[in-house]
Amino acid sequence: MDGTTPSRVQIRAIVGVLTSREALERAMAEHAGLIDEHDRGMSHEPVWTAFVRGFVGMLPLWVGAIPTGIAYAVAARSIGLAPGETQLMSLLVFSAAAQVSAVSLLDAGTPILVLVSTAIAFNAQLPLLGLAITSQIRMGWLSRLVTAWFLTDGAFGVAAGQGRLRLPILLGAGVSMYVAWNTGTALGILAGQAVPDPRRAGLDLLVPLAFLAVLVPLLRRRAALLAALVAAAAMLLLSSLVPNGVAVLGAGGLGSAAGAWWSRRTGGRL
Amino acid sequence: MSNLWSIVAMAAGVYALRLGGLLLPQRAVPPGVQQALRFLPVALLGALVVATLSGRGYDPTTWVAVAGAGLVGWATRRMWACILSGMAIYWLLRLI
Numbered sequence: 240m241d242g243t244t245p246s247r248v249q250i251r252a253i254v255g256v257l258t259s260r261e262a263l264e265r266a267m268a269e270h271a272g273l274i275d276e277h278d279r280g281m282s283h284e285p286v287w288t289a290f291v292r293g294f295v296g297m298l299p300l301w302v303g304a305i306p307t308g309i310a311y312a313v314a315a316r317s318i319g320l321a322p323g324e325t326q327l328m329s330l331l332v333f334s335a336a337a338q339v340s341a342v343s344l345l346d347a348g349t350p351i352l353v354l355v356s357t358a359i360a361f362n363a364q365l366p367l368l369g370l371a372i373t374s375q376i377r378m379g380w381l382s383r384l385v386t387a388w389f390l391t392d393g394a395f396g397v398a399a400g401q402g403r404l405r406l407p408i409l410l411g412a413g414v415s416m417y418v419a420w421n422t423g424t425a426l427g428i429l430a431g432q433a434v435p436d437p438r439r440a441g442l443d444l445l446v447p448l449a450f451l452a453v454l455v456p457l458l459r460r461r462a463a464l465l466a467a468l469v470a471a472a473a474m475l476l477l478s479s480l481v482p483n484g485v486a487v488l489g490a491g492g493l494g495s496a497a498g499a500w501w502s503r504r505t506g507g508r509l
Numbered sequence: 510m511s512n513l514w515s516i517v518a519m520a521a522g523v524y525a526l527r528l529g530g531l532l533l534p535q536r537a538v539p540p541g542v543q544q545a546l547r548f549l550p551v552a553l554l555g556a557l558v559v560a561t562l563s564g565r566g567y568d569p570t571t572w573v574a575v576a577g578a579g580l581v582g583w584a585t586r587r588m589w590a591c592i593l594s595g596m597a598i599y600w601l602l603r604l605i
Contacts, residue, residue: 369530467555494552
């Protein structure tokens with residue numbers, strides 16, 4: 240680990256969150272090696288200071304979260320979701336991909352079970368973050384319940400990038416993203432109300448564009464590209480056979496199987 | 510407010526995942542499953558781009574805008590650049 244300063248790891252963790260999950264995992268692995276080095280001098284930091292450090296460390300990710308929140312809220316308006324429902328979803332679900340997919344599926348009158356399955360499928364990686372956290376921090380019941388509410392890839396990436404993983408830093412980063420996401424949503428609701436007929440203005444195009452914007456930076460490796468292409472092709476075929484929500488889940492399953500197959504074939508690299 | 514129940518149910522599902530990882534014993538998820546889970550978001554996004562596009566009908570203006578946005582997103586790797594360029598191309602083409 241010689242020559243690797245904490246700030247470089249931190250930057251890499253943030254870049255990792257913005258670009259690819261694999262980079263985030265590399266940062267996680269590097270972080271694991273840094274735990275002992277950065278334990279000194281930081282363990283007596285007051286809880287509040289650590290919380291603020293996490294909050295501030297998340298600020299670079301606000302640049303991505305706020306516009307995405309705006310796009311989500313404007314898209315929600317274009318399919319007729321009430322402003323209160325739009326904000327409530329950001330407050331309770333707190334997951335960009337799940338929320339934008341819900342917006343596109345609610346429009347098609349998708350059953351609740353399919354909506355929930357899609358939201359779960361989009362966040363299937365979250366338990367892995369939880370496992371990584373409990374392997375490094377001892378947590379009581381209350382802190383598990385609270386931490387879970389604010390847990391995202393971004394918060395973990397930022398907290399892991401700041402030396403020894405500590406609960407206040409993780410919470411600070413998580414709360415920071417929560418504030419950003421809900422502020423973006425509120426701004427989008429205000430912007431959406433200024434447009435009388437969003438669909439006529441073509442604002443419903445924001446939904447596929449928001450998916451594309453999240454997807455494209457993740458396509459660094461061939462396995463990821465293959466997963467996305469197989470899913471897209473499967474979607475074209477399945478959408479004429481089964482309801483939209485079911486088709487999305489089926490296509491997602493086929494795509495991720497294709498990605499995992501390719502990654503195994505090429506020796507475990509993603 | 511029939512959407513309310515959908516929202517609450519989704520929230521419960523996602524929160525269960527967040528909490529689940531914090532409650533599970535270590536090594537509860539086998540590596541093979543972890544690997545497949547990694548590709549699930551990318552695959553779902555690919556499917557949803559197609560689903561939401563075909564939901565709007567096959568209008569060439571849309572496809573040009575989306576292709577342009579994809580290229581800008583690829584080149585800049587910035588989410589906002591991808592979204593803004595897509596909307597800009599779409600509105601410009603509609604003006605012509």
